[in-house]
Amino acid sequence: MARRLGILIAVFGMFAMLSMLPEPPVRWPEKTYVLSAVQQDSMCVELGRALFYDPILSRDSTISCASCHSSYVAFTHVDHKVSHGIDDRIGRRNAPALMNLAWSSTLMWDGAINHLDMQPLAPITNVLEMDEQLPHVLEKLQASEMYQRLFSEVFGDNLVTTERMLKSLSAFLITLESNRSKYDAVQRGEALFSEQEQRGYQLFKQHCNACHTEPLFTNGGFRNNGIALSGDDFGRGEITGIASDSGLFKVPTLRNVYYSRPFMHDGRMARLSDVMLHYGSGSFAPHASIEMKRISPMNEEQRIDLTSFLLTLSDSSFVFEKKHQYPFKLYEEFGVQH
């Protein structure tokens, strides 16, 4: 009897000790995008950066990728509910922040794009965004002295092709990695959360992690988060044609959420506090995804704690990284003015 009691105490003690150990760092999954040898060349990344910031991709050379994806706000379009494109035409959705794209197997709020390489074709040809045609883009790039030299340096000859252009853009976009936030430093054992941040982290794991899964802070899936649907946007359902997908939108990453306002697919929430009020209400429309129904109401203090944790996902070194910004020197060298 005494022996059994001893074993029981030992097992209990072991579990108690294990629960006191610090949690192991969250591991990053395997990247889904595999870079070719050419794409790993820094010149290819530079070519991609030149293309990203160049309005030559649009019909009248006024809109570049960066027009709606500004580096200083985590590559989104700050202060605009939905992006405006060529001729001030108003788009349909909130420009998503761009980061950690090597882990994204679907892109856009509705997952319409299934590979990073093919993503630029959507805004280039969208009449509300760049309103351009692919053959004309290639023609303009081929006529440019700067691109002739860049393509030549990267690919060995100056021929501009769809594949080369798209893969160069991908090479640049893949470099937009955000993994140097305070959260990441805590994960690496280089920093500690404050008490408030720690409380927020626990709330995050309880309420948010099912969809905004660490360490990417998205599970890459599509969910209905219980906000009222806007009349003409059915999200994922428009792509799959499956009725049950109607009203689902891609779960966005929460990394750099401090920089990437407004929020939601249609930018309807201007501030993080609006988002907290929505999720903290604990009451959602019946069409909300199952994960939403597991969220219990949060009081003001809890919402502040959770916000405090979310701010630890801010990666200022990513947002202000010079290598991600407008390539002044390169454009200057070729006398390119935008």
Place this chain on the structure above:
Amino acid sequence: MRTVFFCLAFLFLAPIAVWSQKEVTIGFVPCWRVGQLISANQVISDDSIDSLQLKTLRIYLHGVELSYQGKQVWTSGKEHFLVDAMDDSRRSIELLLPEDLEYDELSFVVGVDSSLQVNGAQSGVLDALEGMYWTWQSGYIHWKLEAEAKIGGNGETITWHVGGYRQPFNTLRRVSLPVLSGRTHMKIGIDISSLLAAKQMDVDYTIMSPSKHAMHLADQFQNAFQWLAD
């Protein structure tokens, strides 16, 4: 010494292997009912239709296979072909076959292989520049038919861009036709009248995304292929 022997053997035998191959050309042409060829700008009319002028007929093919008595004897592998049935210079595919190959069935898949649909930017006939790639959502258009028609007194613009590689709207279809071995030039007709019959199944005149209508058209297209006499 052994390596040198094998190298020499390869050098001597390789050309023989090439010489013992033959090129087989298969052309694809649009037709109306059984064997009435449709040329560019030609206006078709009969008791079922006031008029029809075919503008575009472009088709991706892959997975060309030859079989003999139910057993596959040759395949084109992963190679893709883009056939433009309205353009003399792009309406044929060439197959390099062993000289004495015997076969009694030809089959091919209409559309672009699903694995290439999710593999990023492609070149050659799969270059998005060919205008056979949807830009608003990822995916190749397996086949494209555009026409101006007058049906029942109403003018209609037919725009059928049929694609889709995911369930439940996977519109890839394999076509099988009996064939006699030995011929080096063959012609396959694509019966447009049978596609218009699909319209009677409540298919819209404008199809530009994967859908149940696209599935109906894909089913119909699969049966539109027929051998034509030289």
